[in-house]
Amino acid sequence: MAWLVLFLLSHLWATAGTSTQVRSSCSVPSEEEPWVDRIQVLMENSVTRSSYPNPSILIAMNLAGPYNVEAQKLLTEELVASDTADLTMGQLALNIMALTSSCRDTASKVSVLQREMQRWTPPGPHEEAVAFYGPSLAVLALCQKNSEATLPVAAGFAKALLANTSPFDVDTGAVATLALTCMYNRTPVGSGYSYRTLFGQVLKSIVENISRRVTDSGIIGDIYSTGLAMQALSVTPEQPSKKWDCEKTMATVLDEIKQGKFQNPMSVAQILPSLKGKTYLDVPHVKCGSDQVTPPSDPIFPSPAPTSTSNITVMYTINNQLRGVELLFNVTTEVSVKEGSVLLVVLQEAQRKSATFKFETVMTSWGLMVTSINNIAENANHKTYWQFLSNGTPLDAGVAEYVPFNHEHILANFTQY
Ligand code: B12
Secondary structure, X not given: OHHHHHHHHHHHXXXXXXXXXXXXXXXXXXXXXXXXXXXXXXXXXXXXXXXXXXXXXXHHHHHHOOOOXXXXXXXXXXXXXXXXXXOOHHHHHHHHHHHHHOOOOOHHHHHHHHHHHHHOOOOOOOOOHHHHHHHHHHHHHHHXXXXXXXXXXXXXXXXXXXXXXXXXXXXXXXXXXXXXXXXXXXXXXXXXXXXXXXXXXXXXXXXXXXXXXXXXXXXXXXXXXXXXXXXXXXXXXXXXXXXXXXXHHHXXXXXXXXXXXXXXXXXXXXXXXXXXXXXXXXHHHOOOOXXXXXXXXXXXXXXXXXXXXXXXXXXXXXXXXXXXXXXXXXXXXXXXXXXXXXXXXXXXXXXXXXXXXXXEEEEEOOEEEEEEEOOEEOEOOOOEEEEEEEOOEEOOOOOOOOOOOOOOEEXXXXXXX
């Protein structure tokens, strides 16, 4: 008798998943599709041999159907060959999903991630919400590989999320929703009933929070969290009390694409699945080697920014008032740069004028991140970083993307998250 129960349960685990998925989505009107093609081509063309292999780009490409098959092959091979020893838990999870979307073997990487998650200490109730971003990716990747074995880890993750009291972060909430929806869908109703209830309860709470961040224009959080949030709201089994207007969000995202807000390949990687009616939950179902998608016949490329000869003036302040960090300072300089220059050029010009404005960067999936200014370096253990603000409002893009306007006052503030 016991074996029969066991057999039935394992059968339920094996079959649970796709049938229970709820979908509330909307699609890009056909006349707007060239805009989507344009950013997909931009993202795919950013893949070069020497560059940083970005798994999010491979996931997006495979979910959308790649136009540039050479780029798809190159990125896959680079990720297969890459050394995973130095990766964070979130990066390893993205690598696993990327290789899964290219139908490559991930068994050894999955074992490493499983072990890391078993050793993982959940963040405390007051720890910042973004501390759950990497672990959310890990639960999502492990759920797709072996949801039954992931159950205890996912339950610990869900309880810690529910107990967390720090301000809600839309990007993190969105990835957590995808992870817990995967677990919820794959936990059969007959088994582990309390687990399913727990996942449902946490999903309800996160989805309400995401729903509260939907603005009048339909943007969810900010423009760069909207893609992940759309994925979350389109798959969650727990609907928010206020119905989400997917069409409105889609229309605003398309407007922002036309305004040139999606020039960073990583920003495209995070919005593209939603524009193609896909989510990260579709990663295990990608069909590899299927017919090549014909590249768009008329990819409209962004017109190059007009080369301006006039200069603008930008005020630039660097500020470190964090107690416990030696070398307090608050220094301002005024620099003149070509109109249309990105903020990085302002930083370079300030550094050229004075050694006090010396800065350092590292390459990341989103591009160059400023890690140190005036010899004060960010420190993940102390949760310190250089935040960039314009007239008191945090910038929504990094220094290599943000274009300051004339007489703008940019502040780089050493602070904690
Ligand atoms: C966590 C996080 C941070 C943390 C990263 C450190 C940490 N230990 O976790 C902190 C708080 C430091 C941070 C800072 C900033 N962030 Co941030 N961050 C995120 C978040 C929520 C998750 C990133 C992550 O863990 N990814 C998973 C791991 C596995 O991938 P990864 O490639 O290894 O992740 C690294 C990079 O993402 C990098 N990073 C994080 N933020 C940014 C921002 C920029 C511009 C760059 C170049 C790199 C970068 O740090 C991560 C950890 O090492 C994302 C949300 C998202 N949708 O991606 C936003 C996000 C990437 N950040 C964003 C922004 C705007 C910033 C800031 C510019 C904010 C500001 N006004 O100062 C600063 C960077 C300033 C600088 N010094 O150059 C935007 C980027 C949008 C864009 N078009 O560029 C995002 C998408 C949030 C959003 N929805 O607007 N961030």
